Amino acid sequence: xxxxxxxxxxxxxxxxxxxxxTCRASQSISNSLNWYQQKPGKAPKLLIYAASSLQSGVPSxxxxxxxxxxxxxxxxxxxxxxxxxxxxxxxxxxxxTFGPGTEVDIK
Amino acid sequence: EVQLVESGGGLVQPxxxxxxxxxxxxxxxxxxxxxxxxxxxxxxxxxxxxxNRDGSETYYVxxxxxxxxxxxxxxxxSLYLQINSLRVEDTAVYYCVRMRWLRSGDAFDIxxxxxxxxxxx
Numbered sequence: 573x574x575x576x577x578x579x580x581x582x583x584x585x586x587x588x589x590x591x592x593x594t595c596r597a598s599q600s601i602s603n604s605l606n607w608y609q610q611k612p613g614k615a616p617k618l619l620i621y622a623a624s625s626l627q628s629g630v631p632s633x634x635x636x637x638x639x640x641x642x643x644x645x646x647x648x649x650x651x652x653x654x655x656x657x658x659x660x661x662x663x664x665x666x667x668x669t670f671g672p673g674t675e676v677d678i679k
Numbered sequence: 680e681v682q683l684v685e686s687g688g689g690l691v692q693p694x695x696x697x698x699x700x701x702x703x704x705x706x707x708x709x710x711x712x713x714x715x716x717x718x719x720x721x722x723x724x725x726x727x728x729x730x731n732r733d734g735s736e737t738y739y740v741x742x743x744x745x746x747x748x749x750x751x752x753x754x755x756x757s758l759y760l761q762i763n764s765l766r767v768e769d770t771a772v773y774y775c776v777r778m779r780w781l782r783s784g785d786a787f788d789i790x791x792x793x794x795x796x797x798x799x800x
Contacts, residue, residue, distance in 0.1 A: 573741075604784035608724075615774055615790035616724065622782035659724055663784035666738050668714075668726040 574598055574662050578671035584679040591647040593674045595638075595660035603639045604664035610673075611656045619658075620645065650676070681705035681789055683775045688794030695765050695798070701758040701775030701791055709733075709753040712778040714787065715760050717771035725771075728760065729778065743769075765798045772796075 575598035585591050595605065603623035608616040618627045620636035623643055633648045647654055655678055660671040687699040699715070715727040728749040729738045737749050748761040758775055773796055777789035 602783060606784070606786045608787070610724075615793060616787070617790070618786055618788050621786040621788075622784060625782055627786075627788070661724075661726075661787070663786060666729060667740065668729075668785075670724040670726065673723045 573667055574601060574665050574669050576660055576662055576669050576671040578658075578660060578674050580674060581672065582675040582677065584677055585650050586679045587650055587652055589650045589679075591650050591654075591676060593645045593658055593660075593676075595643045595645070595671050597641045597643075597662055597664075600640045601662045601664035604662055605636075605638065605643045606661045606663060607634075607636055607645045608659045608661065609654075609656045610659065616659065647676075681777075683777065683789055683791035685773065685775045685791045685794035688773065688796045690797045690799065691765055692800050693765060693767060693798055696761070696763045697765065697796060699760040699762065699773055699775075699794055699796070701760075703756045703758065703775075703777075706777075706789075708751075708756040712785065713749075713751060713758045714776045714778055715749060715758075716774045716776050716787065716790075717769075718774070718793075719768070719771040722771075727773070730758070762796070765796075767798050770796060770798045 605623045607620040610616040624636045657673045657675045730749045746764045750759045772793040774793045775791040776787040778785045779788040
């Protein structure tokens with residue numbers, strides 16, 4: 573199975589900060605990488621698909637990049653509603669796997 | 680409105696069984712692959728199983744193979760997860776999720792609210 577790692581596991585940031593989260597796959601997954609946001613007690617929400625495509629309705633401050641094994645999720649200017657946990661997920665192999673998550677909290 | 684609503688969770692003893700259901704509405708259910716994803720308390724997301732459009736193909740994470748069975752009834756617009764031989768480590772919120780092909784791969788674009796399964800004696 574393809575293993576996914578994320579860094580950092582958590583970070584503290586202020587409103588307006590630029591935030592970058594990294595995801596790494598154990599083998600090349602081309603650009604078959606998705607990002608999700610989850611708030612406490614809620615179901616996850618799809619933010620980015622195919623590494624860099626913004627899901628409909630997601631604010632443009634979210635962006636994704638990367639291919640192969642290394643990927644990033646960037647929030648250009650952190651807003652109060654962005655404090656949440658973010659997960660990457662590979663869809664290259666039908667046996668999908670998620671990264672362990674990155675918790676973004678308020679500094 | 681596109682919606683997935685799970686039911687069937689609850690408290691069960693180790694070794695017991697449950698059948699989770701998911702009712703789909705607002706989209707043509709038979710056109711989509713579907714999945715179950717779970718999340719143990721305070722932990723991350725774990726993909727559990729996939730099923731193709733007509734139910735002829737299924738895939739499972741290794742930890743549930745032989746114990747869990749995913750199925751669907753397109754006429755009833757419903758997805759199911761039969762979970763047997765439950766273990767304490769199966770305790771989690773179970774999400775019903777729609778898979779959608781987006782550009783170069785599938786993504787989980789619609790999620791239910793989740794149903795809690797607690798395995799405890």
